[in-house]
Structures are given as C-alpha cells and as structure tokens.
Amino acid sequence: MGVMSIGEAAAASGVTAKMIRHYEDMHLIPEASRTLAGYRMYSDKDVHILRFVRRARGLGFSIKQIADLLGLWRDQSRSSARVKALALEHIAELERKIAEMQTMKTELERLAHCCHGDHRPECPILEQLAGDSPADAG
Amino acid sequence: MGVMSIGEAAAASGVTAKMIRHYEDMHLIPEASRTLAGYRMYSDKDVHILRFVRRARGLGFSIKQIADLLGLWRDQSRSSARVKALALEHIAELERKIAEMQTMKTELERLAHCCHGDHRPECPILEQLAGDSPADAG
DNA sequence: TCTGAACCTTCCCATGATGGTAAGGTCAAG
DNA sequence: CTTGACCTTACCATCATGGGAAGGTTCAGA
Incomplete structure (x- = not known):
C-alpha cells in the first residue's frame, strides 16, 4: 500500500475519513497531495502520523497538545523532558x-x-x- | 426582592444572565415575562428554579436530565423511584x-x-x- | 459501452454548555 | 441632559466528532 485513498488510510489508521479531512483543515497534519481528479493520496508515512494522532487521542490529549507532540516527534533534537512535561500536565488535568x-x-x-x-x-x-x-x- | 431583573436573578441564583437566557431559549425554564421596555422579570420562584438548575449542573446532570428532574419536581404525584433511577443512571455514567x-x-x-x-x-x-x-x- | 455501486469532493448543520462581543435600547443617578 | 450600568438580540467561538446533501470519479460487471 504505497499510495492510498482517504478511505484506505482511514481503515489503516483507525481515524475516520471525516476526521482526517478535519485534521488537515486545522493543520494538525500536512496537506495531502491529490490525484488529477482531486482525490487525496496518502503514503505509509501519512498513516504512521495518523496512528500517532489516534493513539494520542486515545490517551485523552487535546488536538493542541497533539500538535505539540507531533512537533517534538519530528524534532530529532528534542529533549525528552519536554515530552514528559506535556504528559505530566495532561496527567494533572485528568486528575482534576x-x-x-x-x-x-x-x-x-x-x-x-x-x-x-x-x-x-x-x-x-x-x-x-x-x-x-x-x-x-x- | 419580589421582582428582579435578569442581573439580579443571576446574582441571586448563581446562574449567569447569559445562561438564564440560554435556558429560556431551549425551554428548560419558563419564558420570563417582560417589562414594557422588554426587560425580563423574575420572581423569587424563578430564582428557586434557577438554583435547582445550578445545583443539578453542579452534580453533572445534563440539561436534558435536568428537564426531567424539573418535571418530577413539579409533579406532586411523582414516585421517588423515578428520581432515584435518574440519579443512578447518572452515577453509572460518571463511573464510566x-x-x-x-x-x-x-x-x-x-x-x-x-x-x-x-x-x-x-x-x-x-x-x-x-x-x-x-x-x-x- | 453503459450502468450502478462505491467511493470521493466540498459545504453546511448539529452536538453540549458556556463564553465573548457588537450594536443598540433603557434606566437611574448626578 | 449626560453618563454609566444595565438590558436587548444576534452572531461567533470553543472542542472533537458525526451526519447529510449535492455532485464528481472510478471500477467492475452486463
């Protein structure tokens, strides 16, 4: 599955097509490239990102927090301290x-x-x- | 305070004026009568209802559930079993x-x-x- | 080749409770 | 009469998600 339609990416990632479009609209994920007919195309890498988002949502992170987590994930020179701080903040919110x-x-x-x-x-x-x-x- | 403005009712009930209007729009509470100028007027009885709503919200009941609770509160021939059932449902939801x-x-x-x-x-x-x-x- | 199903597109609306703001009318104190 | 505090309605935003309409695309099968 090198290149997928949004439906296939949805099935592969566990994120609905509806939400994939929404995440793109709000710039949480990169804008998908398109076929000549205007259909969105997804790669395995895109699916990897979508799974990341889905798992983070499953832990209750907000979209804003996930945007931060994705930034840290991308940043090879990140410090794990920043990731941990985000997690601890979220834990505190859950506790509240x-x-x-x-x-x-x-x-x-x-x-x-x-x-x-x-x-x-x-x-x-x-x-x-x-x-x-x-x-x-x- | 026999008759109050919405601001006074808000202060007396702990429900913001904004929310009082909203509750009226959605028919959770009766439509307020008006002064000649169109200002809403509230009685002590109305404030009593608003306090009921505020306390129910404080316990996490939804507006829909509060509508049901208000109906039971009004209904002198209610059975406490129905109230208790509502409460137990909500407890189960909270647990979930x-x-x-x-x-x-x-x-x-x-x-x-x-x-x-x-x-x-x-x-x-x-x-x-x-x-x-x-x-x-x- | 035509057709229909299954997919895709965008756009708008709804949820649930609450807050904000804007544009305008009213009232009471000075 | 002015000023400030209050009221009115109407619209927009939050947060994440789903539903549906109207229309275009693709592919398989007859």
Whole structure:
C-alpha cells in the first residue's frame, strides 16, 4: 500500500475519513497531495502520523497538545523532558477532572442512598436540589 | 426582592444572565415575562428554579436530565423511584467516564515513569505513540 | 459501452454548555 | 441632559466528532 485513498488510510489508521479531512483543515497534519481528479493520496508515512494522532487521542490529549507532540516527534533534537512535561500536565488535568467527577458521584450516591425509591413522592434528591435542606446558595 | 431583573436573578441564583437566557431559549425554564421596555422579570420562584438548575449542573446532570428532574419536581404525584433511577443512571455514567480517564491516567503514568525526562531525545512516550513498540494498530 | 455501486469532493448543520462581543435600547443617578 | 450600568438580540467561538446533501470519479460487471 504505497499510495492510498482517504478511505484506505482511514481503515489503516483507525481515524475516520471525516476526521482526517478535519485534521488537515486545522493543520494538525500536512496537506495531502491529490490525484488529477482531486482525490487525496496518502503514503505509509501519512498513516504512521495518523496512528500517532489516534493513539494520542486515545490517551485523552487535546488536538493542541497533539500538535505539540507531533512537533517534538519530528524534532530529532528534542529533549525528552519536554515530552514528559506535556504528559505530566495532561496527567494533572485528568486528575482534576477525575476528582471533580468523583466528588459528584460521591454526593449523588449519598443522596440516592437516602432516597427510598418507591411509589411515594418524598425524595431527598429533589429536596437537596431545591435547596429545601440548608446548605449553599448563589 | 419580589421582582428582579435578569442581573439580579443571576446574582441571586448563581446562574449567569447569559445562561438564564440560554435556558429560556431551549425551554428548560419558563419564558420570563417582560417589562414594557422588554426587560425580563423574575420572581423569587424563578430564582428557586434557577438554583435547582445550578445545583443539578453542579452534580453533572445534563440539561436534558435536568428537564426531567424539573418535571418530577413539579409533579406532586411523582414516585421517588423515578428520581432515584435518574440519579443512578447518572452515577453509572460518571463511573464510566471516571474509569475511562483513570485508564488514560494509569497508562500515561506508566509511560511518564519510563521517560527519563532529560536533555536527550530518546523518549518512550513518543515511541509508544508512534507504535514503534509492538501493541495495537488501527 | 453503459450502468450502478462505491467511493470521493466540498459545504453546511448539529452536538453540549458556556463564553465573548457588537450594536443598540433603557434606566437611574448626578 | 449626560453618563454609566444595565438590558436587548444576534452572531461567533470553543472542542472533537458525526451526519447529510449535492455532485464528481472510478471500477467492475452486463
């Protein structure tokens, strides 16, 4: 598969054709060369880049971060410290989001635990949301 | 504060004026009545609703879910079982997202741990993303 | 050679919740 | 009457992704 259509590159990389075009539009990946008819053409090297992007997305990196990672990947004189710094930043962000959701989950579990969950209308979950119980305001 | 402007309602509820208008546009909250000049007017009851929405958002409920919760809150003949079911669904969704991010975090920590993070270019993080190491494909 | 399926192209719209800004009207205090 | 703070609507942006329409291309099979 030296030269591929966008559909073949999509199948080979795990990135949808739709997203490949989108990544090109936003300059995350290089502009693809075209056939006479205007069809995009991809090489194995392009697929390699697309797989890199897909794996980075799988780890939750943003497009902006992936652009940075691709730059470092290309840069033979990079320092691994810069890559590691990017990773650690992302880890911190993940931790922040996990903690936020964990807090929500814990609170919801507490409320759900208090709720009888039967045919009757009395519901501590709604009471809490309504602020009938004391606690916070605006 | 029997009757308030949108700014006052925002301050009293913790929901920005911007979002109050947005919630009205999407029919999450009732359409506000207007002054002769076209300014929206809010009552204490409206602020109560807005606070409900804000607290529900704070627990991570989606607008769609909050619409359902508001319906149940209004419905004096609701069963608490339905409220609890909504809450449990949301808890499950939170768990799913937390697990997903936890997986990312764990993998990234493993990679970051392997990376020297010094001036040299060798970097297991990039190698993994590039797929130089074995593992998955597209 | 014609035809149809399967592909490609671009362009626009939608998601979900939120923020920003611009252009203009209103109101209250000075 | 002016000024500043507020309100109005309308549009655009975020972030990553998907859907669909309208139209061109390619290739295989009849």
